[in-house]
Amino acid sequence: MAKHNILIVEDSPTMRQLIKFSLKRISDCNLVEASDGVDGWKKLSTTEFDLVLTDINMPVMDGLKLVSLIRNDDKKGEIPIIIITTEGAEEDKKRGLALGANDYIAKPIQSHTLLEVVKKYLNGG
Amino acid sequence: MEERKPAGGGDLDKGEEFLQIFYKGAEFTKELMRENEKLRYKVLQLEEAASSGSDGPSGGERVAFLENRITLLEKDKERLLKRHEEIEKENQDFADRYVEVQEENNNLANLYIASHQLHSTLDYQEVLRVILEIVINLVGAETFCIMLLDEKQEAMTTVAAEGIESGQIERIPIGSGLIGQVARTGEPFFADNLELHQEVDLQEPIACVPLTINDTVIGLLVIYNLLTQKECFKGIDFELFNLLAGHAATAIYSADLYSRSERKLSTIQGFLNLLSEAPSQHTHR
Numbered sequence: 001m002a003k004h005n006i007l008i009v010e011d012s013p014t015m016r017q018l019i020k021f022s023l024k025r026i027s028d029c030n031l032v033e034a035s036d037g038v039d040g041w042k043k044l045s046t047t048e049f050d051l052v053l054t055d056i057n058m059p060v061m062d063g064l065k066l067v068s069l070i071r072n073d074d075k076k077g078e079i080p081i082i083i084i085t086t087e088g089a090e091e092d093k094k095r096g097l098a099l100g101a102n103d104y105i106a107k108p109i110q111s112h113t114l115l116e117v118v119k120k121y122l123n124g125g
Numbered sequence: 126m127e128e129r130k131p132a133g134g135g136d137l138d139k140g141e142e143f144l145q146i147f148y149k150g151a152e153f154t155k156e157l158m159r160e161n162e163k164l165r166y167k168v169l170q171l172e173e174a175a176s177s178g179s180d181g182p183s184g185g186e187r188v189a190f191l192e193n194r195i196t197l198l199e200k201d202k203e204r205l206l207k208r209h210e211e212i213e214k215e216n217q218d219f220a221d222r223y224v225e226v227q228e229e230n231n232n233l234a235n236l237y238i239a240s241h242q243l244h245s246t247l248d249y250q251e252v253l254r255v256i257l258e259i260v261i262n263l264v265g266a267e268t269f270c271i272m273l274l275d276e277k278q279e280a281m282t283t284v285a286a287e288g289i290e291s292g293q294i295e296r297i298p299i300g301s302g303l304i305g306q307v308a309r310t311g312e313p314f315f316a317d318n319l320e321l322h323q324e325v326d327l328q329e330p331i332a333c334v335p336l337t338i339n340d341t342v343i344g345l346l347v348i349y350n351l352l353t354q355k356e357c358f359k360g361i362d363f364e365l366f367n368l369l370a371g372h373a374a375t376a377i378y379s380a381d382l383y384s385r386s387e388r389k390l391s392t393i394q395g396f397l398n399l400l401s402e403a404p405s406q407h408t409h410r
Contacts, residue, residue: 012258012262013242013245013255013258014238014239014242014255014258014259014262014263015258015262017238017241017242018234018235018238018262018263021234021237021238022231022234086261086267086352106352106354107261107262107265107352108262108263108264108265108352108355109262110231111227111230111231111234112227112228112231
């Protein structure tokens with residue numbers, strides 16, 4: 001069975017570790033980390049991903065810019081994107097979805113919620 | 126002399142053939158009628174036997190037998206329904222237990238990650254950043270600060286904050302107000318009704334957790350409000366606060382000691398360098 005490649009774009013090492021810890025429960029799952037939007041975009045250009053999980057507020061390039069770049073790319077345009085939002089960031093969430101993100105998860109992340117959403121998109125939305 | 130066939134011989138053959146078919150048909154019909162007679166006789170016999178009750182149990186017995194059978198089946202059905210209910214209940218218990226285990230697993234993951242991150246560095250600023258990350262991402266706090274004890278001033282001073290500028294939070298003398306009291310007693314404080322704390326009031330936090338080493342308070346984690354989707358503290362939050370109370374304190378203390386010793390080491394190293402250079406300069410003169 002083919003492995004699912006998931007890109008986690010998050011500047012906080014704590015969050016990255018938490019997300020990785022939760023997603024390790026999905027079998028045949030290859031998790032790649034990126035610490036900001038630019039790093040994420042670089043990794044997207046070298047590897048094919050089945051799903052992108054991205055935080056919104058990040059240094060260098062934020063999650064919204066990354067969502068926009070992916071959606072406007074001919075090859076990567078169809079990759080499902082899940083944005084991670086902190087609250088008080090309702091506008092960011094709306095903008096992310098408007099830019100083409102498929103779904104969002106609010107912090108603090110619950111492991112089972114994250115798993116549910118990720119599995120949904122790995123199985124075709 | 127040539128033998129002549131009688132005129133019309135072909136018609137005679139056909140007639141004979143027809144007669145034979147007719148006879149066969151008649152024979153077959155007779156046979157069918159005989160069979161029919163036999164069957165009618167058998168039906169009569171069976172009807173008589175059924176009405177006289179000479180063969181098998183009587184109607185009453187059969188009714189009793191069937192009623193008994195129904196009772197047994199009803200009992201069986203009841204037993205199976207009861208078992209079904211029991212199994213459904215067991216399933217529900219297992220489902221509840223599964224949710225509990227999942228939650229517990231989630232909590233343990235959070236605690237493990239928090240602990241791992243806290244002790245992953247000896248850089249003082251990095252430790253403070255990790256604490257902020259834990260409180261934002263794992264607890265879900267929006268406005269909060271970390272205060273450390275200033276022993277000379279006998280007060281708590283803010284060293285890191287989120288959602289508010291550090292400078293906005295005044296130095297708090299030990300024993301003064303709610304925060305000062307927590308610093309003095311080492312007893313954590315959690316507000317009962319978070320709905321009453323919608324607005325950030327720097328004197329009235331919703332939680333104040335002492336960071337302690339060997340029962341000595343070295344700092345405080347002061348939370349003023351939570352992310353809007355987080356309505357209240359949950360079990361895992363208190364566990365995280367417990368973890369932070371001990372581990373964050375030791376992580377801050379170790380990082381502080383390490384950075385101080387690093388500074389001292391570089392000072393001593395500089396001094397030793399000066400000493401080792403001094404005689405050589407002297408001899409050059």
